[in-house]
Amino acid sequence: MTFDALVIGGGLHGLSAALQAARRGMKVALVERDFLGRHASGATAAGVRTLGRDPAELPLSLEAAETWHVMEELVGDSCGFHATGQVQVAEDEAAMEKLRARVEGLQARGMSHEELIGANELKSLVPAMTGPCVGAAWTPRDGAADPHVTIRAFRTAALAAGVEMHEQCAVTGLSRREGTWIVTTSKGAFEAPVVINAAGAWSAEIARLAGDPLRLGLKHSMMIVTERASRVVAPVISAMGRRLSFKQTDAGTLLIGGGVQGRIHDDGQSAVVDFAALALALDTTRRLFPWTEGLRIVRTWAGMEATTDNHLPIIGFSNRAEGLIHDFGFSGHGFQLVPSVGRVVAELAAEGHTETDLSAFDPARIELERDAA
Amino acid sequence: MFKSVLDGAERGPAVTVMVEGQEVEAWEDETVASLLLRHFGTARLTPVSQSPRAPYCMMGVCFDCLAVIDGKWSTQSCLEPVRAGMSIERQNGAREVEQ
Amino acid sequence: MTTDVVIVGAGPAGMAAAIELRALGLSVLVADEQPAPGGQVWRGVERNNATRLAGALGTDYARGEALVRRFRDCGADYRPETQVWQVEEGWKVFLNQGGKASVATARAVLLATGAQERPVPFEGWTLPGVMTVGAAQIMLKSGGFMPQGPVWLRGAGPLPLLYAQQILALGGRIDGIIDTSAPANRAQALRHLPRALRDWRSLAKGARWMRELRRSGIRMVKGVSEVRAEGDERLTHVTWVEDGQPQRAPAALLLTHEGVIPSVHATLSLGCAHDWNAGQRYLAPRLDTWGETTRGGLFVAGDGAGIGGVDAAVARGGLAALGIARRLGDEVDGDKRAAFEADLSRALATRPFLDALYPAPEGRIPDGLMVCRCEEVTAGRIREAAREGAPDPNQVKAATRAGMGPCQGRQCGYTVSRLIAEEHGIEAGHAGFFNIRPPLKPITLGALAALELPEEAE
Structure with missing residues (x-):
């Protein structure tokens, strides 16, 4: 052939x-x-995210962002993409300072996809986030799709x-x-x-x-999916300096990740969830969203992905x-x-x-x- | 749907629980799913299409008996024996979150 | 907390194994979802034996109390109302007791989680008023609850006969039984009769149930098709087609049963090898003569090892206990082993006969039928997804959400695999099963976050 x-x-x-x-x-x-x-x-x-991208990836990421908004033109389907925005919150002034430096650096280079918002604006954007935050970086045209x-x-x-x-x-x-x-x-x-x-x-x-x-490394980030819940959170949420990625899917389930690593299965071809590590990594979720306490975890998994230096x-x-x-x-x-x-x-x-x-x-x-x- | 053949001493002690705000007499050792089945004939509305469901397997593998027990949503009511003073509600649609 | 052995399930197999392991001087933790020991078969036996239920439930039920008593006295660390939500090689067993999560470490694990009734979807099976025969029998064993009319049974297998006979013995009423088994199976089953005669008592018991039911005047319906549960918000009628004529009867309860299948979520999630039972269309873990899986140190006993019934479960529990002790370095008492193996052989004598008499149903599943109860996915949607890709249930799950709900595929898994196999024209067993994603039972985020870890897991 x-x-x-x-x-x-x-x-x-x-x-x-x-x-x-x-x-x-x-x-x-x-x-x-x-x-x-x-x-x-x-x-x-x-996650469909330009937020917090490495500057080297930004040209490709910004190009992709435009396509995500007209995905029908490429593949005849929106791919479940909703431009709900992405938010990276700062839990303290030190984290906010890092966000400020990044966003100002982007603006100095003529890029305006990230915006800084204060605590009040953040509160109105994500009322369900009851944990204390001083502000956030926000990309309104970002969002998430259905894989x-x-x-x-x-x-x-x-x-x-x-x-x-x-x-x-x-x-x-x-x-x-x-x-x-x-x-x-x-x-x-x-x-x-x-x-x-x-x-x-x-x-x-x-x-x-x-x-x-x-020379290539392996990553096996773990994800948690909860039962379906009433709609409470629109944007995808991450936190500066924390391992958190938090969103609610169209089905209403909450998808919680952020890069906590599972383990390679002994067949070497798949990854397994490490509950001890997962248990220790829920702090940020519980601080920002205390109401997640009673949500049932229906599924967890660890993917297999290549990672570089x-x-x-x-x-x-x-x-x-x-x-x-x-x-x-x-x-x-x-x-x-x-x-x-x-x-x-x-x-x-x-x-x-x-x-x-x-x-x-x-x-x-x-x-x-x-x-x- | 169901009625007990036991009475008197055979029946064992009764306990009073709150079912959707009303006092209801239940039997010690009976499960919450059993009580819901006898009292309403249903346990919940599904989160997908809001269709009524009743306990189906009574042994923890179908999850059609999910209920709110003492404020805890999505509790498998077939694995939960009734206890005096327990508060029980049916779970209608996707669970709500208490913010 | 560290013990020699963790046993999951306090039914016949788990109790028998615990008693044997304790006699061998090993420490044992037994986790069980129910408030009292006995499993489904001997559920509530300690309480019920003192009531009028005992006579109706029969001697095979009543004799369970003796084993329960020995189990309670054996010195095992027994944890009722405890769910096992994850098992990790090493061995770690993750427990959830009243919303509090913890980990028990052990040198070996015995899964004695039994069976569940085979989910066979039919029109209206999600309506309130429709439940399994097993579920109705659990109502009977937990408070003496009798079904209130009109009551119909549909399906096949020994359990509907036993249940109907128990209800009659208590003065209850069953309006009709729709037998869904194919008459042709009887000829097939007869080939296995000589072996089954080794356990003639069980056969005689079955024959007696049949006789009593015939004498009872219950309407017996056979050789029918398109059995449906009808109703708007709840069941009002059961309908079927008999000799080409539509039939309809009022019903408040329709109890369904199509046999039982081993619970395999834990062994599947641990990557143990499984074999496909083509006649019964279920997966069972591949085990050695002791009940050890292909993962060293992980054992299975009871109906989880393959459906065998209560006496086989007790024998397998004993054998697994000896096998575990052997793995942990003890010498095995050859006489004991021989006795358990003889018990097991006798208990399994009627199995080929019963399996041939009641094979897994094969009727066409209409496209409109709800297959996944949790995510409400129809057979048609599953077929469509199956045609679009490789014959893999995980791909269909991703495309349709079938199997993604809280039951984690326990109700739809085999049906999804079967539909995929049919669409791809492959054998039923070759389509595989969903990858089982932990936790084995849903656990709250708060309970996971507060997980008490054993020191070596840090």
Whole structure:
């Protein structure tokens, strides 16, 4: 089977790259070892957030933000996105000072997506937050989407664009011959001049198979879902200097996370919840939202995601394996970037270059000696 | 729906509980789900479509008997023996949160 | 708190294991959801044996009191009204006692969590007035509550016969029984009769129930289709189609039962290997002769190991106790082991006969039928999601919310897997089951935050 591009990994980044490459007229196949969205994409809180982004990610994040507001144009579905805004609260003056410095720095560079608000404005924005706060940074155009609706919409759009999709199809080897990658899988061999490595937590493994060993860490952030409750909170809430992400879904369930880590299961392929760690991490939630005390936890989980040294993703051509494009390492905050990173990666696949500055995402910073592999 | 064949000494002591603000006599060792079933024939309205539901399995695996017991929402009433002075309410729709 | 063994469940298997382990000098903590020991089968036996219920509930019920008494005296740390909401390898058992969460550490864990009635959706099964036969029997055992008319039973299996017979013995009334079992199964079952005769007493008991029911004048309906519960806010009628003719009868209670299935949420969540029972269409943990799962130190006994009934549960509890002691370094008394194994073999003699007589129902599930009671997801919606992706229940769960409610898939799990298998044209057992996400039972955020941790977990 011969294609113009083969995408490895059926998470949202793989789907987005496959969709947008196919829209550029490429013949694209996507292989997924498990099923679409099985890992990080299905385990995400689906925050659509420019708030508090690393400056290096901001151009891609602001581009993505515009697309989220017109997501129907890209995938024919809103992906459950609501622009409820995101709030990062400061529980004390020291935290507020950090927020102020950040927002003023952004404004000095001509960026106005973050605003500072005081305690009273915060109170009227989130009346249900009864814990003491001195103020917040606020991004009214941010919000959250539904991860499963998003996966489904990208899948449907990619299929309509002609992407050939193979689930339960595990990659076993990559070799390069005369300008073409030969990718062997559990469902036969695929050939393509360009391979897009969007394998999330397993991206280093794919890179190693391609002769480009990389240093990649793993993240397994835990999430809590409660029973359905009456509507009380609209924006997505985080707190400066705290591990908290708090939102209420369309179904009324509360989704509580913030990066507290689970443990790797002994099969090495999935993560498990560590209740002792989770129990110790509920302080901020209880301080800001004391009424959560009696809410029933219905489900918890830990996703599997690749993380890098400085938490910035790896996006761009491999420096050592020709025709291999890396697209991973989002370190737990890649959901919002799906439309714009897919655009860049598709451009690289189709044109071989892009105008977008990818220097901050160059794989060089995590390359290992080939011998060390 | 249900009526006991036991009486007198066989029946065991009665306890008084508050069901939606009214005093109701219940039996010691009876569960709250049993009382709701006898008293109303239902336990709750679902949070999705506000449909009435009654206790279905009585052994802790269906969660259709969720009720507000002593202010605690979403309590599995089939696992909760009645106790004197207990306050019981049916849970209608998505649980409310007390801010 | 650290003990040698934590047992989850104080039914026949859990009690038998606790007694045996204590006799071997091991420390035991037993956590159970109910206020008194006995499990579902011997629920309330200590209280009921002193009442007129005892005679109607039968000698198989009354004899449970002896084991309960031995259990209460065995020196186990017995925790009634306690939910187990998580088990972690190591072993840690997370308890919830009156809203207070704590962790018990142990060298081995025995899951004796029994069974639940097989959820088989039918039109109207969510209406108030419809409940399981097991639920009605729990009402009987917890206060002598009798069903008030008109009362109908639908389904198949020994339990509806037993329950109807108990109600009649107490002077109660059952208006009709709709038997949903297929007549063809009787021929299949006869092949297993010779083995079943090893336990002729049980067979004779079943035959006696049938005779008494026939003599009682209860309306017996067989070979029907499209059984429905009707009503607006609650049940008012039961309807069915008999010989092509629609039938309708007033009903205040419709009690349903389609057999029982092992409770497997805990073993599934721990990644134990399971095997598919094709005839009964359930998963059961893969166990060695001691009842040890593929996770060393984790044991299962009772109906959770595969449906076997009360005597099999007691025997398996004893065997698991010996197996646990063996794993913890004790020598096993060969005579005891042989005795438990003989008991188990005898208790399981009628099982192939009963399984063939009452296989899992296979009738077509209409698209409009509510499959997931919690999130209110229909069969049609599940089929649609199944067609869109890989044959994986987790994908369907993500797409439809089926299995995401508080029961955590206990009511819809097998039906979802079955619908996926049908859509993909694969065998029922090959569609897998939901990934079980902890907690095993919902726990409040406040209880989790206040979790008392054992020192080594810091």
